[in-house]
Amino acid sequence: MNDEELTPHFEELKRVLQGKVDDSEIMNELKRYVNDFHIAPDAAKRGILRKYGALESTPFQTTVVKQIDDLTGNEQSVDLLVRAVYVEERDITVRGSPKTIISGIVGDGSGTASFTVWEKQNTKMEKGSVYWLRNAYTKTWNDRVQINIGNRGSIESAEGETVDVPDRVITMEASECKIGEITSGMSNVTVTGRILSTEERNVMVKDEPKTVYSGMIADDTGKIQYSAWENFELKEGETVCIKNGYIRSWRGIPQLNIGERAEISRVDDTFGTLPDGAVTKSIGEIVRTGGGIDINIVGTIVDVRRGSGLIERCPECNRSIFNGECQSHGKVEPVLDLRLKLTVDDGTGAVSAIVNRELTEVLTGTTLGAAEGLAKAKGSIEPVASEMAQKIIIKRVSMTGNVLSDDYGPMMIVKEAAIVEEDVTAEAEKLLKTVEESI
Ligand SMILES: [Zn+2]
Numbered sequence: 057m058n059d060e061e062l063t064p065h066f067e068e069l070k071r072v073l074q075g076k077v078d079d080s081e082i083m084n085e086l087k088r089y090v091n092d093f094h095i096a097p098d099a100a101k102r103g104i105l106r107k108y109g110a111l112e113s114t115p116f117q118t119t120v121v122k123q124i125d126d127l128t129g130n131e132q133s134v135d136l137l138v139r140a141v142y143v144e145e146r147d148i149t150v151r152g153s154p155k156t157i158i159s160g161i162v163g164d165g166s167g168t169a170s171f172t173v174w175e176k177q178n179t180k181m182e183k184g185s186v187y188w189l190r191n192a193y194t195k196t197w198n199d200r201v202q203i204n205i206g207n208r209g210s211i212e213s214a215e216g217e218t219v220d221v222p223d224r225v226i227t228m229e230a231s232e233c234k235i236g237e238i239t240s241g242m243s244n245v246t247v248t249g250r251i252l253s254t255e256e257r258n259v260m261v262k263d264e265p266k267t268v269y270s271g272m273i274a275d276d277t278g279k280i281q282y283s284a285w286e287n288f289e290l291k292e293g294e295t296v297c298i299k300n301g302y303i304r305s306w307r308g309i310p311q312l313n314i315g316e317r318a319e320i321s322r323v324d325d326t327f328g329t330l331p332d333g334a335v336t337k338s339i340g341e342i343v344r345t346g347g348g349i350d351i352n353i354v355g356t357i358v359d360v361r362r363g364s365g366l367i368e369r370c371p372e373c374n375r376s377i378f379n380g381e382c383q384s385h386g387k388v389e390p391v392l393d394l395r396l397k398l399t400v401d402d403g404t405g406a407v408s409a410i411v412n413r414e415l416t417e418v419l420t421g422t423t424l425g426a427a428e429g430l431a432k433a434k435g436s437i438e439p440v441a442s443e444m445a446q447k448i449i450i451k452r453v454s455m456t457g458n459v460l461s462d463d464y465g466p467m468m469i470v471k472e473a474a475i476v477e478e479d480v481t482a483e484a485e486k487l488l489k490t491v492e493e494s495i
Contacts, residue, residue: 057090057097059362060152063464065090065097068206069104071193072132077108125166127203129196136189136203138162139219143181148307150462152363152376161243162189162203163221170241171203174463179211186219188212197241197346204463236277236335238312239345240305240461247312248297249273249280250327251290273298273312276327278335279349284314295325308347308461334456339466340404347461353468354454354476355402364396365441366427394424396444400453400468408467409455415473419453420444452476 062083069082082104089100121135143160158173158181171189173179181187191209195202205211232246252272259268270283271290282301290296299319301312314320334352342351368390369375370382377383380390396411396419417423422430422444431437456472 062086062090062097064150064207065101067464068208069101072105073108073110074132076110123166124162124164124169124201124203127169127194127201129194129201131192131194133191133193133208134189136162136164136192137186137214137217137219138164138189139186139221140181140183141168141221143183144304145176146306148462149460150464162187164219165222168221169201169203170243171205172463173205173209173211175205175207181211186214186217188214197239200241202241234277235273235275235280237345238278238280238303238310240303240308240310240347242303242310244300244302245312246297246299247273247275247280247301248295248323249275250295250325250330251292252279254290254292274330276330280310280312281349282312282314284318286314288314288320290320295323295327297321297323305346308466309349309458310346338404339400339402339407342407342459342461342466343405347459347466349458350456351459351468352454352456353400353402353407354452355400355407357398357448357451357453358401358406359399360441360445360449361397361399361408364398365394365444366424366431366437367393367395368437369393392424392428394422394427396420396448398448398453400455406465407459408465409457409470410467411470411473415470416444419473419475420447422447448475 066083066086069086070079073082085104085107086100089095089103090097095103120131120133121137122131124136124138127134139162141161141163143158145156145158147154147156149155156176158176158179160171160181161168162171173181188211189203189205189209190212192203192205193209195204235247235249238245238247250273252274254269254271257268257270259266266285267287268283268285269287269290270281272279273282282298297320298312298314299321300317301314303310304313305311334350336352336354339353339355342348342353363376367376368378368380370377370385370388371391372385372388373382375382376395377388377390380387382388394413394416396409396416398409398411399406400409411419413424422440427440430440430443452475454474454476455468455470457468457470459466459468461467
């Protein structure tokens with residue numbers, strides 16, 4: 057198994073071991089068990105937990121039943137009897153593989169919380185129905201508890217059980233906030249911003265034609281995509297206050313929905329000139345707040361990961377493949393492409409970055425043609441990645457793109473990238489001058 061395939065197992069071990077064992081040690085153990093000893097991942101995980109004395113203390117046996125209001129965000133295994141207040145299925149990509157998850161809001165007599173079912177499989181959930189969430193784990197996001205159902209958890213229908221969710225806990229006060237502060241964990245918001253663009257699209261919703269009105273809205277801290285089912289006749293350049301909008305996320309990127317309860321008013325524009333293009337953020341900030349659009353980061357390339365360099369793609373579906381074999385299309389004549397999968401760190405955190413061919417050529421100075429030539433000469437595509445890595449590893453890079461975010465952290469789809477040349481001579485002269493002055 058490669059790193060990508062091992063990652064979910066690694067994450068699970070990490071969660072159970074709760075920082076008692078170094079990340080790298082966990083990964084090395086996992087590789088040893090799975091790749092060297094050819095042990096199935098589930099058995100390997102049990103073996104590793106046993107090795108660190110964690111199997112007895114794992115939540116396999118010790119599940120507690122709690123009410124939503126009593127959740128702390130640190131539960132490893134908890135059962136909850138809830139009513140589904142809002143449910144949606146979404147297709148996401150986790151480390152390059154598509155999967156379907158269920159997310160939404162559940163409530164009980166004590167409150168409501170957002171939830172995610174990470175392994176959908178045969179799970180069906182309906183708004184209004186009552187369920188037992190078994191073996192769930194929790195996390196906090198912006199001081200709010202989130203309920204997660206991973207591959208150890210399950211959803212059981214609990215029809216017949218009575219769960220009343222008081223209206224008042226569903227309706228959350230829309231707090232006024234800056235667009236740059238909006239995160240995917242938020243629910244209702246009130247924002248003021250300038251309409252940058254407008255768009256009308258006709259879509260089919262449950263076999264009915266509908267028009268969705270969408271576009272971009274920005275203030276001095278950032279921009280966000282908005283959408284509405286109603287035509288508010290928003291015009292480019294005007295400034296509006298949107299009261300009671302709600303946030304839904306698409307792959308970790310928050311979007312502002314103008315729903316039935318929203319109110320829109322035209323207001324005076326006090327922004328002046330809005331920042332043109334991308335907003336620069338620290339990676340720590342991104343890790344904390346989730347994804348976003350048009351974000352710029354500057355950091356050091358600390359890793360060129362597996363899957364970088366010269367890769368094969370399926371001519372039918374464009375997915376990356378190995379040895380000319382596509383999971384969906386079988387044996388195909390592969391199309392060669394260049395790609396970089398980087399880990400970029402700026403001292404406040406790390407983000408993965410996917411770099412397309414064009415920018416890979418720019419960053420590494422290696423064209424697709426040259427890469428093919430190298431592969432031919434060496435008789436393998438492997439040396440291309442190491443050759444490229446040598447040119448860019450530990451260099452500083454400035455990158456702009458959309459940042460997606462999932463259970464495994466943030467990932468930038470890079471739209472612009474450049475190596476930041478550090479002016480060594482100027483730095484040396486400055487240092488020398490300081491030294492001379494102090495003599
Ligand atoms: Zn294919």
